[in-house]
Amino acid sequence: MIATQNLTLRFGKRALFEDVNIKFTPGNCYGLIGANGAGKSTFLKILSGEIDASSGEVTKTPGERMAVLKQNHYEFDDYEVIKTVIMGHSRLFEVMEQKDALYAKPDFSEEDGMLVAELEGEFAELNGWDAESEAAGLLTGLGIPNEMHDKKMAELEGNMKLRVLLAQALFGNPHILLLDEPTNHLDLDSINWLENFLADFRGTVIVVSHDRHFLNQVCTHIADIDFGKIQLYVGNYDFWYESSQLLCSCNATPTRKKKKRLKIWSSLFAALVLTPLNLSRLRHGRNYSIRSPLTILSPLTANIPMLLSRPIEKQAKTS
Numbered sequence: 001m002i003a004t005q006n007l008t009l010r011f012g013k014r015a016l017f018e019d020v021n022i023k024f025t026p027g028n029c030y031g032l033i034g035a036n037g038a039g040k041s042t043f044l045k046i047l048s049g050e051i052d053a054s055s056g057e058v059t060k061t062p063g064e065r066m067a068v069l070k071q072n073h074y075e076f077d078d079y080e081v082i083k084t085v086i087m088g089h090s091r092l093f094e095v096m097e098q099k100d101a102l103y104a105k106p107d108f109s110e111e112d113g114m115l116v117a118e119l120e121g122e123f124a125e126l127n128g129w130d131a132e133s134e135a136a137g138l139l140t141g142l143g144i145p146n147e148m149h150d151k152k153m154a155e156l157e158g159n160m161k162l163r164v165l166l167a168q169a170l171f172g173n174p175h176i177l178l179l180d181e182p183t184n185h186l187d188l189d190s191i192n193w194l195e196n197f198l199a200d201f202r203g204t205v206i207v208v209s210h211d212r213h214f215l216n217q218v219c220t221h222i223a224d225i226d227f228g229k230i231q232l233y234v235g236n237y238d239f240w241y242e243s244s245q246l247l248c249s250c251n252a253t254p255t256r257k258k259k260k261r262l263k264i265w266s267s268l269f270a271a272l273v274l275t276p277l278n279l280s281r282l283r284h285g286r287n288y289s290i291r292s293p294l295t296i297l298s299p300l301t302a303n304i305p306m307l308l309s310r311p312i313e314k315q316a317k318t319s
């Protein structure tokens, strides 16, 4: 779980975020949407600790590991592709490096032997024996063929580097995954692969994307940044978009039409539960309960005043 408490960020006099209180919980995939320049990338940077908020705080469940899709394409130029992916789990990589350095020592002492034994224990606990095959599987899924896995990152073209950095973020089953525009430079096969990966992912995902189809496939929630606030909605992108429009039109709906309105809501709800992500979760026996349309509507209806006060074209910004 990762959350913010009264988070505010100012650049000079301008407040990009003001008193944002939001909680992201495991098992959910949050699509972070908003107009260009609304602050999506900046919000992810605050969550990851890359930049500090002006006030307020970010908290996460102790011991949880967070992985971030790195944006600096040159950061790993000196490393081999497969190593770059494993570096996504910094502690595991550290243990591997320390072990290798100790084994390479010409004057290997008894003390070194004890240290290596400890490191071997931690290596096994962190699933180190499977690290290379997991990294290779991620790379292959993202369209990087085997013959490239041992090349240096500097030898790869820009779009291939981005895929490696994505594999790095996904590596080692992190608890919290922050992805800013992960589908950029991916072909359709890789996007499908990523959608399936996220469908099986059990941690918390917060993803920024302008790809509406992708958001529809993977999101259980939409977090909308607007006017310095972040509003959370249940459902994928289309569910959010259509329900926003419907709620706007409901403004003029007389009370006697309430039943009809709920019927439309119910069909929207049906569309929500049938997203591939939710189906996959059900298939994998996850703790994901199908609630009645009325209960799932309550968090949405709680937002009616806010939705009704905003023009429709504002809400359609990522379409």
Ligand SMILES: Nc1ncnc2c1ncn2[C@@H]1O[C@H](COP(=O)(O)OP(=O)(O)OP(=O)(O)O)[C@@H](O)[C@H]1O
Pocket: 011, 016, 034, 035, 036, 037, 038, 039, 040, 041, 042, 043
């Ligand atoms: N270090 C900074 N100093 C001043 N202003 C900044 C700084 N970093 C970002 N901004 C401003 O904050 C706003 C939000 O930027 P950000 O990149 O987070 O937006 P975004 O929602 O990710 O946009 P896009 O959809 O184009 O990626 C922009 O107006 C940007 O110019």
Ligand SMILES: [Mg+2]
Pocket: 040, 041, 042
């Ligand atoms: Mg951005």
